[in-house]
Amino acid sequence: MIGFKEELYKENILEHYKHPQNKGALDPCDFTEKGVNPSCGDVLTLCVVVKDGKIENISFDGEGCAISIAGASMLTEFAKEKTVKKLQKMEESAMFDMLGVSISPGREKCALLAYGALQKIVKSN
Amino acid sequence: MNKKTRKDFPIFKNHKTLAYLDNASTTQTPKVVIDQVSEHYKKNRANIHRGIYQLSEETSSEYENVRKKVADFIGAEKNEIIFTSGATHSSNMAIRSIEESFGIKAGDEIVLSHMEHHSTVIPLQELAKRKKCKLKYVHPTDTSSISKKTKIVAAVLASNVTGEINNLSKIISKAREVGALSIVDGAQAVGHIEVNVKKLGADLFFFSGHKMCGPTGVGVLYGKRELLDGLKPSVFGGGAVSEVGDMGAVFLEVPQKFEAGTPPIAQVVGLGAAIDYLQNIGIEAIHAHIKDLHKYTIEKLSSIDRIKLFTSEENNSGIISFNIDGIHPHDIAEILSRNNVAVRAGHHCAMPFMKELGIKGSVRISLYIYNTKKDIDKCIEAIKDVKKIFNI
Numbered sequence: 001m002i003g004f005k006e007e008l009y010k011e012n013i014l015e016h017y018k019h020p021q022n023k024g025a026l027d028p029c030d031f032t033e034k035g036v037n038p039s040c041g042d043v044l045t046l047c048v049v050v051k052d053g054k055i056e057n058i059s060f061d062g063e064g065c066a067i068s069i070a071g072a073s074m075l076t077e078f079a080k081e082k083t084v085k086k087l088q089k090m091e092e093s094a095m096f097d098m099l100g101v102s103i104s105p106g107r108e109k110c111a112l113l114a115y116g117a118l119q120k121i122v123k124s125n
Numbered sequence: 126m127n128k129k130t131r132k133d134f135p136i137f138k139n140h141k142t143l144a145y146l147d148n149a150s151t152t153q154t155p156k157v158v159i160d161q162v163s164e165h166y167k168k169n170r171a172n173i174h175r176g177i178y179q180l181s182e183e184t185s186s187e188y189e190n191v192r193k194k195v196a197d198f199i200g201a202e203k204n205e206i207i208f209t210s211g212a213t214h215s216s217n218m219a220i221r222s223i224e225e226s227f228g229i230k231a232g233d234e235i236v237l238s239h240m241e242h243h244s245t246v247i248p249l250q251e252l253a254k255r256k257k258c259k260l261k262y263v264h265p266t267d268t269s270s271i272s273k274k275t276k277i278v279a280a281v282l283a284s285n286v287t288g289e290i291n292n293l294s295k296i297i298s299k300a301r302e303v304g305a306l307s308i309v310d311g312a313q314a315v316g317h318i319e320v321n322v323k324k325l326g327a328d329l330f331f332f333s334g335h336k337m338c339g340p341t342g343v344g345v346l347y348g349k350r351e352l353l354d355g356l357k358p359s360v361f362g363g364g365a366v367s368e369v370g371d372m373g374a375v376f377l378e379v380p381q382k383f384e385a386g387t388p389p390i391a392q393v394v395g396l397g398a399a400i401d402y403l404q405n406i407g408i409e410a411i412h413a414h415i416k417d418l419h420k421y422t423i424e425k426l427s428s429i430d431r432i433k434l435f436t437s438e439e440n441n442s443g444i445i446s447f448n449i450d451g452i453h454p455h456d457i458a459e460i461l462s463r464n465n466v467a468v469r470a471g472h473h474c475a476m477p478f479m480k481e482l483g484i485k486g487s488v489r490i491s492l493y494i495y496n497t498k499k500d501i502d503k504c505i506e507a508i509k510d511v512k513k514i515f516n517i
Contacts, residue, residue: 065456
């Protein structure tokens with residue numbers, strides 16, 4: 001079979017997919033935002049607790065593909081304790097770097113599902 | 126069919142090992158269709174029904190000949206065929222025209238099958254919002270929701286998710302009985318099974334050219350002549366009128382009044398060539414081939430652990446949706462793609478049907494004339510690869 005497939009479904013992606021971090025709704029939380037992928041109908045909801053300009057707690061809920069779930073899992077891990085200001089400056093490329101695999105144009109929406117929701121939250125703050 | 130048929134399609138010369146299993150989305154184009162479109166541009170290009178010169182007249186008759194061909198293909202009269210840009214355009218146009226012509230009002234009901242494609246669902250939802258109508262979703266054979274309040278009944282002849290060919294005779298005759306108009310989506314049926322609109326009895330029927338070997342950008346709306354005569358157009362412009370004053374226009378007869386603007390002439394010509402190509406093979410032979418392959422695909426897929434199929438064993442247009450427990454459809458399609466197998470994953474523009482099936486999405490295999498058992502075997506091998514990667 002074609003070799004480059006392993007590049008996408010690396011061990012850490014699959015690990016995050018099967019055992020996602022920070023999964024489940026937070027109650028109470030300060031901000032929630034949905035990320036919707038129109039091509040497959042997947043919806044991830046991000047919950048964020050902000051204290052003193054910092055992300056005190058963050059989680060996501062919903063169903064998705066390996067890329068979107070792993071992305072949400074990694075992003076929520078990354079965002080914890082970071083300042084809102086710093087996250088506002090986080091670019092899409094940082095999300096792709098975090099996933100550490102080459103993402104085809106067709107899967108960009110999956111990779112950026114949680115990222116997009118987080119950006120909406122931090123940019124409205 | 127099979128190997129020989131595959132040779133008719135130049136795409137497979139450029140993608141020799143491609144297992145193309147996304148035919149419900151769009152089919153490939155045979156060389157005869159590509160050549161016909163190319164010849165049209167080289168030899169017959171002119172606008173239709175406009176120029177008083179030979180080239181325009183020849184092009185007009187080339188275009189009108191296809192209208193007759195389409196009519197014969199689905200058992201209609203020539204003037205009951207309206208060319209559109211595709212099935213979505215057809216359904217939007219039909220629904221808007223009904224709204225304008227039949228005084229749809231608050232409290233009226235619209236019955237639609239839960240299997241409908243978004244191209245039918247959304248125009249009806251928008252109509253219901255504008256006129257404060259009630260939408261009722263039913264199984265395509267269930268007539269219990271159709272009453273005197275019902276003004277429109279919409280149903281799909283073959284589902285684009287499961288391939289099930291619905292028997293619509295009951296729902297159509299009940300619609301007629303209560304004075305409602307019936308609209309049937311034939312996008313997954315025409316070019317797959319014998320379709321005769323007179324036998325079907327629907328008031329309006331539509332399909333796309335590109336799902337039956339024709340070019341993209343052309344579709345058909347059929348309507349019963351007596352209905353079309355009383356139906357107001359919903360797209361306006363040149364070519365559809367006989368006279369225009371400062372305050373209004375006089376519309377031409379059917380079908381011209383529904384074809385404002387320059388139609389997709391080259392695409393219509395290509396559609397004519399596609400019909401010739403399919404008829405040359407024979408619709409019965411096409412259906413038999415797809416049926417055979419559909420059965421083979423079900424057998425092969427069923428042997429895979431943790432798989433759930435969404436299809437019908439009988440009366441099917443060649444579509445099998447499936448899910449594998451624990452793996453998202455997008456991930457399956459991605460790995461299949463990396464093995465040169467093209468399938469669709471997601472909600473297939475049928476979100477109400479996904480809800481009815483209790484799933485978010487699925488992977489969809491859809492078959493056509495050039496597919497072979499080899500394509501299926503390749504797909505099965507790739508699915509095994511998916512399971513290996515996900516360790517399921």
